[in-house]
Amino acid sequence: MNQNNYTSLHGFILRGFSDHPNLEMALSGVVTIFYLITLVGNTAIILASLLDSHLHTPMYLFLRNLSFLDLCFTTSIVPQMLVNLWGPDKTISYVGCAIQLYVYMWLGSTECLLLAVMSYDRFTAICKPLHYLVIMNPYFCLKMIIMVLGISLADSVVLCTLTLNLPRCGNNILDHFLCELPAMIKIACIDTTAVEMSVFALGIVIVLTPLILILISYGYIARAVLRMKSKSGQRKAINTCGSHLTVVSIFYGTIIYMYLQPGNSASKDQGKFLTLFYTIITPSLNPLIYTLRNKDMKDALKKLVRVAFAFIKIKRKWKS
Template identity: 85%
Template sequence: MLVNLWGPEKTISYAGCIIQLYVYMWLGSVECLLLAIMSYDRFTAVCKPLHYLVIMSPNLCLRMIIMAWSISLANSVVLCTLTLNLPRCGNKLLDHFLCELPAMIKIACVDTTTVEMSVFALGIVIVLTPLTFILISYGYIVKAVIRMKSKAGQRKAMNTCGSHLTVVSIFYGTIIYMYLQPGSSASKDQGKFLTLFYTIVTPSLNPLIYTLRNKDMKGALKKLLGSHHESAKGKRS
């Protein structure tokens, strides 16, 4: 997408568009399922800390990762193939930043109700099922935190889950708005903005969100900000 946006010509080859569509859908679906897997990891760490190493064994982690990538690949193949089979009657102008499913469906010159319903149905499986699993996991986590008598233990548990919850809120909020609504209910500009948000802004924030809960990273950031502050004071004086 960044290559396509670079320079005066905003074009992409048909083959490049197809590759972008499949890979984009694949990686987006993987993100949904990985967030659900991470919620199970948080649930185990908070609710069953003594059994954590036994439950979250490398073998189980590997199986869950393979399952997430495989299901996401199957979802991408089905939805993208259905979309690409729609006739476009020579329409090659895509009013979007990238080759994305809703934008590709909109340029079709036939009734797209069947494809839109398929996107909605698989969207429920890929988006809402992991989200439901995440909410159930955090329901148990909240119960466990409430039962803790130690304030330090409660803070530690919330710190463990805080970064993950932040990413879940940002990512799922935009995804649900984009994929689980009728195609005509959102304007093109809204769709483009939200796509840009969860494609660029959310992944860019992820490293910051996840690393700022690390004590070493917090210390390094404070030192960096402190050095810049001292440098600015020295220049003014």
């Protein structure tokens, strides 16, 4: 039996945090709590922005897509992770691992690019306010979202296919809690320099290029805000951009620290906890960041809560 057939039949073993068995139960509780926050928070943002006609603008269209992305991103990881944390079985099938790898890479790349698109939206709103609705028309917004999804999917297909086709000589133990690209490359039994160079090159395109575009956009935004004579206008512009900039800082800061540092400078556990942070904790923080700094979103969520309570009352009366 060749090495690829062996792995296909037996799948993979995710070691996760098995080196720290006492930590696994505590981690499962923390992950569950943050996953529930992610589900409730992002679903609330999607519903509130859909139901409130005041939020039918490009900014909230992109925010809805970001929230939906975070829901799918965490759901592709957390259920399998909780199964592994709760019991002695640490296995994942080959098909399950491949699906998780493709989806994880696709959605992660999409978020990188979507954050750049959101920065362009803020740049247009503040630097070109009179032309904002003309430039950011529904057709253009939809075209940008489709382009982001397409580029990310192509990136995911190329990198994940290259990685899955690497021979592993029967080695199916991944020192991680998910099927992640570096962990998959590490168990290959051949020289992986070419694959690593491909990952690095596409990483520059997907991670650093959007980040540079975001920084350029905010450079122009900062200049426009400083030129504003109205203090209330400056305050509104800062509040509008503050949430997005906070999310960008957390998301990109974690990814760059993880992937663009020397290979041996971080311990294995440090890498796992950093992955845990940006895949599980960051998506749960996004709804809080956007809600706390955004008056329109707060008002929309209050309306949503009132509608929910009214619906519950009507349902109770109907039952009685």
